[in-house]
Amino acid sequence: MKERKKIFILLLILATGISWMGINNKYGKPKPVPFIVPKGWPQPVYDFSKNPLTEEGIALGRKLFYDGRLSKDGNFSCGACHQQFGAFDSYDHSLSHGYNNSLTTRNAPGLFNLAWQKEFMWDGGINHLDLQPLAPITNENEMAETIENVIAKLNADQEYRQMFKAAFGDELINTQRMGKAISQFELQLVSSNSKYDKVMRGEAAFILPEQLGYDIFKKKCVSCHAEPLFTDFSYRNTGLPVDKALNDPGRMKITGKAEDSLKFKVPSLRNVGMTFPYGHDGRFFSLMSVFEHYRKNMVVGPVTDTLLRNKLALSNFEIGQLTAFLHTLTDTAFLKDPRFAQPGYEILSKPPADIHQ
Amino acid sequence: MKKSIALTCMPTILIMMGLLLTPQTGSSQKKLSLSFHHRVGNETLVLDNSYTNILGENIVVRKFKYYLSNFSITDQSGNNHFLPVDYFLVDEADSASKNISLNVPTLEIKSINFLLGVDSIRNVSGIQTGALDPLLGMFWTWNSGYIMAKLEGTSDSSHIAGQAFTYHIGGFKGETNTNRYITLTLPQKNKPQNNIHITTDINHWFKSKSEIRIAQTPVCHTPGALAVKIADNYSTMFSVNADQ
Numbered sequence: 001m002k003e004r005k006k007i008f009i010l011l012l013i014l015a016t017g018i019s020w021m022g023i024n025n026k027y028g029k030p031k032p033v034p035f036i037v038p039k040g041w042p043q044p045v046y047d048f049s050k051n052p053l054t055e056e057g058i059a060l061g062r063k064l065f066y067d068g069r070l071s072k073d074g075n076f077s078c079g080a081c082h083q084q085f086g087a088f089d090s091y092d093h094s095l096s097h098g099y100n101n102s103l104t105t106r107n108a109p110g111l112f113n114l115a116w117q118k119e120f121m122w123d124g125g126i127n128h129l130d131l132q133p134l135a136p137i138t139n140e141n142e143m144a145e146t147i148e149n150v151i152a153k154l155n156a157d158q159e160y161r162q163m164f165k166a167a168f169g170d171e172l173i174n175t176q177r178m179g180k181a182i183s184q185f186e187l188q189l190v191s192s193n194s195k196y197d198k199v200m201r202g203e204a205a206f207i208l209p210e211q212l213g214y215d216i217f218k219k220k221c222v223s224c225h226a227e228p229l230f231t232d233f234s235y236r237n238t239g240l241p242v243d244k245a246l247n248d249p250g251r252m253k254i255t256g257k258a259e260d261s262l263k264f265k266v267p268s269l270r271n272v273g274m275t276f277p278y279g280h281d282g283r284f285f286s287l288m289s290v291f292e293h294y295r296k297n298m299v300v301g302p303v304t305d306t307l308l309r310n311k312l313a314l315s316n317f318e319i320g321q322l323t324a325f326l327h328t329l330t331d332t333a334f335l336k337d338p339r340f341a342q343p344g345y346e347i348l349s350k351p352p353a354d355i356h357q
Numbered sequence: 358m359k360k361s362i363a364l365t366c367m368p369t370i371l372i373m374m375g376l377l378l379t380p381q382t383g384s385s386q387k388k389l390s391l392s393f394h395h396r397v398g399n400e401t402l403v404l405d406n407s408y409t410n411i412l413g414e415n416i417v418v419r420k421f422k423y424y425l426s427n428f429s430i431t432d433q434s435g436n437n438h439f440l441p442v443d444y445f446l447v448d449e450a451d452s453a454s455k456n457i458s459l460n461v462p463t464l465e466i467k468s469i470n471f472l473l474g475v476d477s478i479r480n481v482s483g484i485q486t487g488a489l490d491p492l493l494g495m496f497w498t499w500n501s502g503y504i505m506a507k508l509e510g511t512s513d514s515s516h517i518a519g520q521a522f523t524y525h526i527g528g529f530k531g532e533t534n535t536n537r538y539i540t541l542t543l544p545q546k547n548k549p550q551n552n553i554h555i556t557t558d559i560n561h562w563f564k565s566k567s568e569i570r571i572a573q574t575p576v577c578h579t580p581g582a583l584a585v586k587i588a589d590n591y592s593t594m595f596s597v598n599a600d601q
Binding site (some may be wrong): 050051121125126127128129130131134135137138139146147148151174175176178179180253254256 | 480481482483484485486490491492496498499500501502533579580581582
């Protein structure tokens with residue numbers, strides 16, 4: 001009997017201890033942030049269970065996104081080429097500027113709705129959002145830094161050590177945590193409040209040209225630029241002749257297959273009014289030049305998309321209406337959302353007067 | 358009252374018992390260490406020294422690294438015992454990395470089996486840590502996937518800049534898969550099997566199932582047919598030292 005009592009008391013102490021530890025752990029735990037899927041949208045493909053969103057994780061990711069120290073000379077943050085006022089593309093730049101007066105070889109795409117994207121880059125070479133930042137960080141003509149150096153720089157900064165602790169529970173800074181934090185910020189970049197979205201939700205109405213444009217869009221564009229994300233994430237050859245200086249094989253670079261020659265990912269048309277220039281190398285400086293390509297300038301080859309074998313017939317009238325519709329995809333709330341701006345620069349989220357400073 | 362306390366404590370007790378018992382479940386374990394000895398033919402590999410490879414081309418090796426993972430052992434009755442999945446980067450420049458310590462069941466081991474490379478799951482699951490941290494330079498950031506094995510150096514036969522040869526072998530999808538399952542049968546001498554010495558012969562990169570001449574093929578940096586050919590070649594590079 002005495003033995004049993006002893007065991008009992010011991011167990012009680014144990015249980016109390018464990019519950020105390022449980023309560024104690026609640027303090028200083030990162031605050032969860034729900035990911036809201038816009039009504040009518042498909043479920044995201046990003047696995048949030050492996051990287052639960054938290055306020056602290058998002059704040060850390062935002063700081064990393066805008067920190068030039070991720071580059072070799074401190075000049076090139078992620079945000080340097082992914083500017084909010086251009087829906088996080090390189091505003092008004094065909095190619096982006098990189099370390100030591102270099103240029104990239106492709107047009108920086110806008111960053112939004114990344115939770116729905118399985119593969120990244122124009123050629124789909126990167127298979128996970130967390131991995132994506134490692135490519136520009138290490139690329140000689142982008143940020144030109146080594147991951148090792150970036151981790152060392154972050155480790156040397158007490159503020160980062162504290163922020164990593166707040167986001168992940170301890171001060172360990174490694175590649176995985178850096179990638180996860182940047183993903184947490186980037187996953188917040190959901191663009192779902194354009195006029196088009198409001199019309200779909202019954203909160204607004206298209207004016208006539210917009211409606212006519214939408215009807216034409218649904219006939220001639222939607223099979224690749226599928227709603228609601230305005231891309232089907234496929235890779236297609238749209239008859240773009242190769243640029244001899246860039247010599248970019250597109251998707252073939254990743255798969256090694258001839259049938260993937262000059263195929264590039266179908267870009268989303270959301271915020272298309274702000275993401276000029278267009279095309280994987282930014283060769284089209286206006287929507288008009290894109291339309292001219294599809295109706296006239298395409299070079300139809302053996303692997304050109306079957307939907308475009310006869311090019312894309314578009315009248316001047318149709319181009320006008322389509323343009324009106326495409327501008328309804330501009331999400332000004334997203335472009336000016338202070339949560340996405342560089343910390344401390346929340347009100348500057350509009351194009352500077354001179355884009356070359 | 359007492360009963361209800363007992364009931365409340367029950368999950369705690371079960372969890373604690375579980376925690377205490379987990380490591381001891383199953384058969385008993387022993388330590389098995391694998392020591393890798395890098396060679397060019399009969400000569401011990403020393404980085405930056407000059408050698409003549411099996412095809413008569415001279416080589417100076419600057420980097421030699423490869424991933425090993427998914428170890429299992431086969432006992433004398435032919436049963437396979439999978440060890441907890443772990444990843445090791447063996448690097449000639451890091452002598453500690455050439456000794457791998459494994460916890461294996463206390464059994465007479467017939468053969469050791471492992472994957473030379475990194476299984477596809479780890480290639481598609483975002484950023485990994487430890488031996489798989491991309492900062493170790495064994496990960497392609499532009500075409501996601503691990504470099505399973507890397508051999509870099511210079512050779513008079515090379516016609517590219519710096520007379521370099523660089524073989525970064527990777528690819529995990531379908532036909533371009535460069536992961537290779539390796540089985541090493543241990544010599545049966547009734548000796549205690551605690552430390553297995555394994556020779557890794559670089560010559561097999563150049564000549565095994567096919568011939569890779571630096572003069573013709575100084576570079577392999579992408580998944581594809583060439584990478585597969587080189588992986589087939591180096592898949593025979595391991596042998597267990599007979600006189601251990």
